[in-house]
Amino acid sequence: MRRYWSGLGLAAVLAAAGCGLGDTGQPAAAPGATATGEVKGKVSLQTWALKPKFTDYMQKVIDSFEKKYPGVEVEWLDQPGEGYSDKVLSQAAGGSLPDVTNLPPEFALPLVKQGLLLDVAQADPAVKDEYVPGGLSAYTYPGVQGVYGYPWYLNTDVNYWNSELMAENGLDAKKPPASFDELVAQARTLKEKSGGKVYLMSRKPELGDFVQAGVKLMSDDGKSFTFNTPEAAALLDKYRDAFKDGLLPRDVLTDTYAGNAKLFNEGTVAWTTGGGNYITSLAVDNPSLAPKVVPSPAFGTPPLYVQGLSVSAKSKNTPAALALARWVTNAENQAAFAHLVAIFPSTKASADDPFFSKSDGTNAGDAKVMAFAALAKAKMLEPVALTEAMKKIVKQQFALAISGEVTSKEALDKAVAKCDELLQN
């Protein structure tokens, strides 16, 4: 509730700030009028929760930038992970947005709507040739012309299986389910063999799962939601049956639900999804579990997670800001970043790097290779226009449908109607 209020308050003031801008005659989608010019002077860069682990890496990238363009001075700010969206919105409302800011696509959207970000494709047409299309499309918004960020690092999901739990209950992690129906079948085996103590499935369906089932979530013009189709209802029905048969933990429908990754870490659940670096971080949390984890490719279309660097439309030093955003996201610097942690570069030039396509033989290495292979067909599954408030409505309606209180069709119709209503505002 607290977060909801703060978001609302920030959004309201931001809207007011945006109106103020409009009055001064600045068009909503600000063009990069001063995009060309000498790269020098002060420029600020804001990243998200990279200190202290990646301080050395970032400092190296910044130092080399300052070396390449003598006379330029980078002021680097790293913001803590929690509350970043609030921080960025208040910076925008207060007129103190840094020149270059690390924004995931959904955080950038409200700023794009207020014309606070620069269309980098217009200012720097070469971006379209140098970055992968998936990364660029993440910063392209329905109803707005342009690309509003340099894609930075990418990630996707891989399936992770607890081989020990599966072996104990008559399953083989080497032959994991490859589709939703197989997943349900194996979940049934696991439940029967373990007497209901261990689960395979522990996740409510999300809108992303509808995409796998071939459902279109939004109309092309981005003005309405379209996920109340019979295919979507059929998928919800499958989940409802699985839930009724006890294939999912009972509390999966509530908001207090800990999440499948947490249950996986505890050894209650034998399947979770996670990024390419999941096993590495699991080795820190639960060192005895990590070696028992076996990865396999995600079902259907893998989700694409994108981070990017956006340039402020009100930057006083646009040439330096563009040069800096481009420098941090160039193939060489991204490759160096990817060697430190299992993320993947958004530059086309990195696709041939053997580092990503060869496993070192560990399960973490296998997961990294699988994730990299999956990136080629990965897509952003959920539209960026989907706000937290909408996600909550969808979650509630799905919970009602899965518990059997309303039919799947009713739940979907209601979710679409309410989300459309929020979208209009």
Next chain:
Amino acid sequence: MAAHAKRVRPGGLAAAGPAEKALRYALLLLVLALTVSPFLWQLSTSLKSLTEDVYSRTPTFLPEHPTLDNYAQVADAIPVWSYAANSLVVAAIVITGNVIGATMAGYALARLRFRGAKLLLGLFLATLVLPGEVTIVSQYVTVRSLGLADTLLGVALPGAIAMLNVLLMRTAFAAIPQEMDEAAVIDGATAWQRLRHIGLPNVRGMLSVITIFTFIGAWDDFLWPLIVLTDPDHYTLTVGLQYLNGTFTSNPRLIAAGTMISFVPIVVVFAALQRYFFRGVEEGAIKG
């Protein structure tokens, strides 16, 4: 508490039969376990070594290989001491502001007669209705235009007089019998003298309550300092500790150790003031 325990009242704890007593203690222990166990889990996590599992089906509270390494690592990863010092500065300003400001405002509202006193009280009450988050951006814009963005004073100022504390002080002052004030007026005491010699000695309990709550509030606040502060050197402890929970890297042992470090000062303040605190909670016992 002490006064009540000495007198054995019928129907009190002492009158209960052994079975009922056992039940009461069982319930008390249950609630104790519920409130304390998450804390104990954090404490034990902060002491676990890197080879131990943090998450398990049944939480383990005893680390197999207890270590203080995590605490040392927290101190290495972030400048804990300077963050804590920043937090202390903010807490000191906020406490001073509340203790002095709320006392004077509360006394004026309870004891002094002036035009618009009722209206003022109504306005104070009205501001309590708004959740702080709604006004946070206008607050930020105000603090920015005062030139206080990215300063500790900017963090402390909006909380320096909390309306709720003014109301609490007003209630505490109002509980002092009117006759005592009137007697002082007849003796020729000014408003300041009445505040000092009659008011203050009777509200020490409430003041300690306000001090503790204000301290905890200022110490634990996260969103507001995050929004005001930009330079990491100025961060308060709660904001700075977030660096332990970075992208790709969040060792739950370090986070737990950081939490424990930030918890210590709260214990110290509470321990120092608890004598007054419990008196404050059951205030109303007027001596004199």
